[in-house]
Amino acid sequence: MAEYARGHARNLIDALLATLLAYAAYWFSNDGAFMFFNYHLHLAVSLLEGRLYIADPPSWLTEFAFVGGKAYVYFDPLPAIFLLPLAALWRLDVNLARVSIAVGAVNVGLIRLLLGRLGVRRSTANWATLLLAVGTVHFYAAWYGNTWMLGHLLAVAALTLAWLETTGRANPFLLGLLCALAATSRGPAALATPLFLFLAFRRRPRFRTLFEFGIPLFLTFLALAAYNYARFGNPLDNGYISANQALLNPEHGSFSWHYLGKNLHQYFWLMPRVQGTWPYLTFDDHGLSLLATTPAVLLLLRPGWSERAPDARVLGRVALAGCVLIQGLYLLYFWDGWRQFGSRYTLDYTPFLIVALALKNDLPEGRRGWLFPALVLLSVAMNVWGTWFWRVQRM
Numbered sequence: 001m002a003e004y005a006r007g008h009a010r011n012l013i014d015a016l017l018a019t020l021l022a023y024a025a026y027w028f029s030n031d032g033a034f035m036f037f038n039y040h041l042h043l044a045v046s047l048l049e050g051r052l053y054i055a056d057p058p059s060w061l062t063e064f065a066f067v068g069g070k071a072y073v074y075f076d077p078l079p080a081i082f083l084l085p086l087a088a089l090w091r092l093d094v095n096l097a098r099v100s101i102a103v104g105a106v107n108v109g110l111i112r113l114l115l116g117r118l119g120v121r122r123s124t125a126n127w128a129t130l131l132l133a134v135g136t137v138h139f140y141a142a143w144y145g146n147t148w149m150l151g152h153l154l155a156v157a158a159l160t161l162a163w164l165e166t167t168g169r170a171n172p173f174l175l176g177l178l179c180a181l182a183a184t185s186r187g188p189a190a191l192a193t194p195l196f197l198f199l200a201f202r203r204r205p206r207f208r209t210l211f212e213f214g215i216p217l218f219l220t221f222l223a224l225a226a227y228n229y230a231r232f233g234n235p236l237d238n239g240y241i242s243a244n245q246a247l248l249n250p251e252h253g254s255f256s257w258h259y260l261g262k263n264l265h266q267y268f269w270l271m272p273r274v275q276g277t278w279p280y281l282t283f284d285d286h287g288l289s290l291l292a293t294t295p296a297v298l299l300l301l302r303p304g305w306s307e308r309a310p311d312a313r314v315l316g317r318v319a320l321a322g323c324v325l326i327q328g329l330y331l332l333y334f335w336d337g338w339r340q341f342g343s344r345y346t347l348d349y350t351p352f353l354i355v356a357l358a359l360k361n362d363l364p365e366g367r368r369g370w371l372f373p374a375l376v377l378l379s380v381a382m383n384v385w386g387t388w389f390w391r392v393q394r395m
Helices: 002-029 039-048 078-093 096-118 122-134 137-144 147-166 172-185 187-203 207-232 240-248 257-268 295-301 312-331 344-360 371-394
Strands: 065-067 070-072
Touching: 002 096, 002 122, 002 137, 039 078, 039 147, 065 207, 065 240, 078 147, 078 172, 096 122, 096 137, 096 147, 096 344, 122 137, 122 344, 122 371, 137 147, 137 344, 137 371, 147 172, 147 187, 147 344, 172 187, 172 207, 187 207, 187 312, 187 344, 257 312, 295 344, 295 371, 312 344
Parallel strands: none
Antiparallel strands: 065 070
């Protein structure tokens, strides 16, 4: 019991330090400019004023679904709800970049708590936390902090909290609620729902688990259906597909096998371009692949799972399944996120990725493996370079 208490205290201390250090890193990396790409903030202010549409949207915000001459935000609504208290105090003066910095830093602390709960070695947990904080596109999303990045960061928070709950009491109602929060931050995160249901049912194999898990999901579905109906007259139409068709006119629709080859290159092979003049390495608005920004993902190919962490094999396979399900959807999607450092859509499964990597690379006591720390540091170097490049060359 005393050893457990000491371990719990160490996890809390490490999580707090990780949060503070991440906050400092994200704050320092941001240039302090006001983030004008703030659709969710405009929606939050509109909701406070009793409207579902944006009255007189600024000229630089163009991604709306228009019905009857009114501009509706078609992105997932949870970030706007999250911003309501801040919007009530400061209206449109809220800087989303500052909000994203705080949310991103909290995510880092939550991941460290989760890794401690999983039971991996302290060193493994700290290396994996460092990877999330500044070795993935979570770094770029947190310091840059526009409306899309805030959605990703809130999805990361909800999914990480769901993982934390599965390692604790695994309350099915709370797990269902967290899945609903993730899905209303970023729709593709909904694909994680059956995985958390599996983990909840595995802990409590009875019908009541299914019922309790489904209650918040059903209530969220009803709320979204009412929201859609009030805006577009159709409970199943959130405006996203039709608006994308009008704005970008994808050749084969929003989802198609025709996009598979392009997306495989985007997510797994798109590397920095080498040129003969300064800064020698560069990239365009499509950003870089997951392998380029986070080469540590190669260690998912390592055989076996942690011998120290309880239930590592099952939890690791669930984590891999979450990565495959969500990435699989994006491989068929016509859009890659555009104007980004790395493939930002991968954030929608990054908590699963960190769990899988930690459980894959948690070596037995006495073994001091160098490969995981080395690839984490390489990933950090890539993201620090990307932050410099974006700040100096592209902003």
